[in-house]
Amino acid sequence: MAVTQIAWGDPKAVKRWAPKLHRDVNADGYFSRKFVGKTSNSICQEKTELEKDAGDTISFDLEARLKGGLVEGDATAAGNESMLKHYTDTITIDQARKPVACGGRMSRQRTEHNLRESASIQLKNYWQQVFDELYFMYLSGDRGTDHSDIFPLEYTGRANNALRAPSASHHLFGGNATSIATLDATDKMDVNLIERADVRAGNMTKNFPNAVNMYPMMVDGEERYVMIMSLIQAFDLRTGAGTGNWLDINKALMTHSGTASPVVKGGLGMINNTILHAHRNVIGRSDAGVGNNVAMAEALFCARQALAVAYAATDDGRRMSWVEDMTDYKNNPVIAGGYIFGMSKCRFNGGDFGVMRLDTAAANPN
Numbered sequence: 024m025a026v027t028q029i030a031w032g033d034p035k036a037v038k039r040w041a042p043k044l045h046r047d048v049n050a051d052g053y054f055s056r057k058f059v060g061k062t063s064n065s066i067c068q069e070k071t072e073l074e075k076d077a078g079d080t081i082s083f084d085l086e087a088r089l090k091g092g093l094v095e096g097d098a099t100a101a102g103n104e105s106m107l108k109h110y111t112d113t114i115t116i117d118q119a120r121k122p123v124a125c126g127g128r129m130s131r132q133r134t135e136h137n138l139r140e141s142a143s144i145q146l147k148n149y150w151q152q153v154f155d156e157l158y159f160m161y162l163s164g165d166r167g168t169d170h171s172d173i174f175p176l177e178y179t180g181r182a183n184n185a186l187r188a189p190s191a192s193h194h195l196f197g198g199n200a201t202s203i204a205t206l207d208a209t210d211k212m213d214v215n216l217i218e219r220a221d222v223r224a225g226n227m228t229k230n231f232p233n234a235v236n237m238y239p240m241m242v243d244g245e246e247r248y249v250m251i252m253s254l255i256q257a258f259d260l261r262t263g264a265g266t267g268n269w270l271d272i273n274k275a276l277m278t279h280s281g282t283a284s285p286v287v288k289g290g291l292g293m294i295n296n297t298i299l300h301a302h303r304n305v306i307g308r309s310d311a312g313v314g315n316n317v318a319m320a321e322a323l324f325c326a327r328q329a330l331a332v333a334y335a336a337t338d339d340g341r342r343m344s345w346v347e348d349m350t351d352y353k354n355n356p357v358i359a360g361g362y363i364f365g366m367s368k369c370r371f372n373g374g375d376f377g378v379m380r381l382d383t384a385a386a387n388p389n
């Protein structure tokens with residue numbers, strides 16, 4: 024069958040390839056396919072107001088639940104109202120693009136379609152990695168010291184949305200450590216730390232009056248938190264729990280009624296009401312401990328509205344841009360794919376809202 028050829032730079036290419044690229048990025052992205060949604064019942068909530076309206080900043084309210092007793096019978100309700108307590112946070116958006124050079128004149132011996140296909144695959148892989156690394160950095164509030172092909176060690180955020188270090192109420196440590204400086208090699212990920220995080224999340228207001236409880240997501244009618252560990256933290260948890268205990272942890276998830284949910288799929292197990300996941304992009308450092316030489320990882324204990332991400336539409340109304348150009352006197356075809364977006368960890372009253380960071384030692388077992 025003959026393939027319809029679209030000339031380089033033709034507007035029809037934008038209509039065809041921009042939506043395809045965006046769909047592929049979302050389908051393959053770790054966070055986008057599991058934890059991102061448009062409602063408040065998501066770890067990462069999309070804000071789409073700027074896709075329709077002009078501007079570069081979105082303000083949004085995080086609302087704490089009502090407190091205080093009921094007004095019973097004919098008792099006077101006036102003067103006994105509970106005040107709506109909320110905190111306004113903001114996200115700023117900015118444009119980010121990635122250009123790809125498709126080769127010189129001889130490369131065009133291949134069809135434009137094949138050049139676009141190759142560029143689309145590479146751009147998809149690139150943007151998927153960009154978003155996943157950004158999600159982890161913003162949720163952790165830290166760039167870490169691990170290698171990245173994209174973000175330098177001195178990276179502090181983008182679009183005027185700074186990486187926000189965890190507030191004291193939302194920061195726990197493995198073993199008997201009380202800070203990054205006091206972590207030693209024995210302060211590994213274990214069941215006890217996850218149980219402690221679960222208790223703190225639900226009792227946040229009791230222990231920290233200026234904070235609010237972390238509200239779990241509803242997954243098929245059940246309240247669930249999600250914890251995302253590094254691969255090494257997951258190894259430490261499995262080997263430390265012992266074979267029998269780990270089988271129980273894994274079985275608890277396998278018998279969960281909502282195994283078809285994206286939040287559950289791919290999970291390692293469940294402890295109490297916390298679904299366990301592991302991923303290679305969890306932020307790591309190599310400079311913890313008294314001697315700044317202890318390897319550590321920053322697990323994420325997540326609830327609703329841990330992070331917000333905002334997008335604006337391109338001039339043609341699409342979320343992702345696709346621009347074809349020619350450089351070097353029309354010898355080199357170039358494609359640029361990009362977004363106008365921003366993201367930020369949600370904060371209430373100056374403190375974290377829906378995520379707690381769990382720092383543990385994480386020495387490579389190899």
